[in-house]
Amino acid sequence: MQSNSLTADPQPVSNNIRKRFVLSRLHSLAGIVPLGIFMVEHLLTNSTALFGSEKYNEQIHLIQSIPFLPLLEIFLVAIPLIFHAGYGIYLSMISKSNIQTYKYERNRLFFFQRVTGITTLVFIIYHVWSFRLAPVFYGTEINFDLVNSHLENVFIFSFYVIGVVGAVFHFTNGIRTGLITWGVTKGPASQRIAQKICLLFFAVFGVLGVASLFAFI
Numbered sequence: 001m002q003s004n005s006l007t008a009d010p011q012p013v014s015n016n017i018r019k020r021f022v023l024s025r026l027h028s029l030a031g032i033v034p035l036g037i038f039m040v041e042h043l044l045t046n047s048t049a050l051f052g053s054e055k056y057n058e059q060i061h062l063i064q065s066i067p068f069l070p071l072l073e074i075f076l077v078a079i080p081l082i083f084h085a086g087y088g089i090y091l092s093m094i095s096k097s098n099i100q101t102y103k104y105e106r107n108r109l110f111f112f113q114r115v116t117g118i119t120t121l122v123f124i125i126y127h128v129w130s131f132r133l134a135p136v137f138y139g140t141e142i143n144f145d146l147v148n149s150h151l152e153n154v155f156i157f158s159f160y161v162i163g164v165v166g167a168v169f170h171f172t173n174g175i176r177t178g179l180i181t182w183g184v185t186k187g188p189a190s191q192r193i194a195q196k197i198c199l200l201f202f203a204v205f206g207v208l209g210v211a212s213l214f215a216f217i
Contacts, residue, residue, distance in 0.1 A: 027087045028178040030080040036171050038077050040205070043168075047208055049215040053144035060142055073132075081124070088117050109173055116170040123163030147216045157213065164209040172202040 045063065049056040066072065092114045130150060135142050151157045176198040179185040185194045 023087060024091075024181060027084055027091070028174070028181045030084040031088075031171070031174045032178050034076045034080045035084060036175070039167060039171055043205055043209050043212070046212040047215075049144065049147075049212050056144045056147075064142070085117075085121050092117065109176075113170060113173050113177070116166040116173075119163065120167045120170050123159070123167060126159075127163070144216065151213060151216045157217065160213055161210055164213065165206050168206045168209055169202055172198045172205070175201070 045059050046056075048059045063069070095110075095114075131142060131146070134140065135146070140146060151160060176191075176195050179194050180191060185191045
């Protein structure tokens with residue numbers, strides 16, 4: 001009887017491992033492909049404000065004229081975001097980190113990835129409400145002046161700086177960990193190269209994002 005119970009145990013364990021394996025890769029894929037591409041597009045769109053309000057308004061009008069835009073936003077942005085955020089919160093709750101020692105760089109990156117995941121989620125919720133849902137409910141036009149009216153408030157502007165920098169870090173560091181998860185960077189040398197490239201992406205998109213915010217005020 002005892003031996004039978006022992007031989008029956010590995011099956012559910014194996015299924016759980018397989019399930020977590022699939023979910024971890026879907027979590028990584030959702031963060032990099034639909035959400036990451038959307039974030040880069042969003043940063044590039046906002047960067048048109050650097051060339052004046054007319055250029056920005058033209059770009060916004062172009063995006064809003066995309067056919068079936070609400071459906072695209074639901075299936076390519078909202079659903080992947082809910083899954084990525086939900087599973088990310090779950091991983092944060094079950095994961096253990098020895099960040100208290102602050103000795104290893106990967107521990108620090110892991111810690112900041114979790115922190116920026118939470119701050120980015122809060123930032124996205126506020127941003128979606130302010131510039132996507134509220135304009136629909138109240139009939140407000142989405143344009144340069146609307147963004148300007150928000151960012152003139154120093155507290156909201158500071159919140160956006162933190163939110164943008166945090167989101168960019170979460171994405172670029174997520175690329176680094178995603179390359180490891182998918183087995184692209186297997187050795188220490190390739191992982192160091194990927195980390196430097198992702199750090200460069202963080203600097204470029206971070207500066208672009210913050211510069212775009214200043215362009216609105």
